[in-house]
Amino acid sequence: MTRSMQRVAEAVAADPAGCAALTVTGLAELTGTSEATVVRTARLLGYPGYRDLRLALAGLAAQQQSGRAPSVTADIAVDDPIADVVAKLAYDEQQTLADTAAGLDTVQLAAAVTALAAARRIDVYGVGASGLVAQDLVQKLLRIGLVAHAHSDPHLAVTNAVQLRAKDVAIAITHSGSTGDVIEPLRVAFEHGATTVAITGRPDGAVTQYSDHVLTTSTARESELRPAAMSSRTSQLLVVDCLFIGVAQRTYETAAPALSASYEALAHRHRPRGGTKR
Template sequence: MKETFASGAADPAPSGIRPGPPGPAALAAKVRTMAPSMTRSMQRVAEAVAGDPAGCAQLTVTGLAERTGTSEATVVRTSRLLGYPGYRDLRLALAGLAAQQESGAAPSVTADIAVDDPIADVVAKLAHDEQQTLADTAAALDTAQVEAAVTALAAARRIDVYGVGASGLVSQDLAQKLLRIGFVAHAHADPHLAVTNAVQLRAGDVALAITHSGRTVDVIEPLRVAFDHGATTIAITGRPDGEVAQYADHVLTTSTARESELRPAAMSSRTSQLLVVDCLFIGVAQRTYETAAPALSASYEALAHRHTPRPTR
């Protein structure tokens, strides 16, 4: 049985793999992802650095605290929550982000979709947000954690995937992809069935939970059971500080576009989750190419027959 972690500050990498501080491109993604779960005072700091990275990069910790109406301790806590050892490291990233924005490498944020927007504007705004979500996820994704997750999946005897709602659709996508290359993989949307199956997992098996919020009980509970029974556990989440990370050997962080009245978080989070799922699938297929390629070809051939009209008499 594995050792669980105390609630609160979850250890995002129990396997010993530690991500470095986010680079300038990842900083913007980190702010967008983490701000909704911060305290109001920390949000003010995050919004300030995201809105004016050039100006904030020139401020001392005292100056930023005064500008945001917070304390120096809040500024330091916000820096650490964003992945930096201290405020000095955050200032360096802010300077880099400001340089990117000045050169045009960092795109501006478009306006929210309005009720009276013509469909052409809706298409343009959604396309921009989708692109930004994918770019943010790629920038913030810890490739060492992805590599470790791929290694575990490629060697797994059995793979259980947990997700509900929009995340449940993503879990089904991953499971069916793995099935097509010869893996024993099941997606569980029913929480009772998920826990029942998690009890059967052992070392050599993998349990993967998908939850944008990081606190979906119906997903966390089966992951906890799998963790306690010795399975390797993976979490795909937009909240790496959420409860799900306490029971995950490997945490893969997703980003999300800004939520609006007409575009709930479930829509934008699904985009980033699917990117991570595709990265995992391709990584596993690469590791197991000798068996994956024939299995994939066989599945294509089997499905092709279903699209061929049967001859009529």
């Protein structure tokens, strides 16, 4: 550990109950470190993100006080009142965004933005819930005049990946980092010289071996009642928005007119045609 990480670890060891009550920002301020340092420390201690460390600290505090096994959990139970469901989901989403923002490598992000801004063509791969995020990114890029395609069909994805070259960019979105239908077209794109980017919750996942740039999201915990948890997509969408804004900044002279034109086209489409005078 670095000295700053040691301060975080010493703080949580000395006062698990007090630290469990703190947000990632609060713990960073308490220890005189940064939010990124807090998230890195949590990961080094074996937790996907600060949210998971915080829950473990709360459980440890409860165990110390009662002598019983910890029972603190963010999972939603079958008999939870709807008000508790809302509170738990909102808390989970907030922590996911905070963890993702704190742990996002801005050097990798900037490099990915540079590649996208100069790309001849952009292919985005994602299946299931990640496929929805892929479509969201492509829709944004199209509206600022870039050539982008979202592929959820693995056969079409590989077929298109074969056509990519050095000036192209391929992006794989996979929370687990091990989705074969996403990894395979990224591998093909990588081997054909395209710049490759992975958006994943597992920086050590198989997808990263074919990625020039890795953008890590917070690892959301899924349960029996929450398959494909919304927080997985929330963290991916945050990274997508960061990419889009970065590209729009780099290409502002062409992006701004293209965005205005798309707004105008949509507004025109929704204007009433004809109609009676009043």
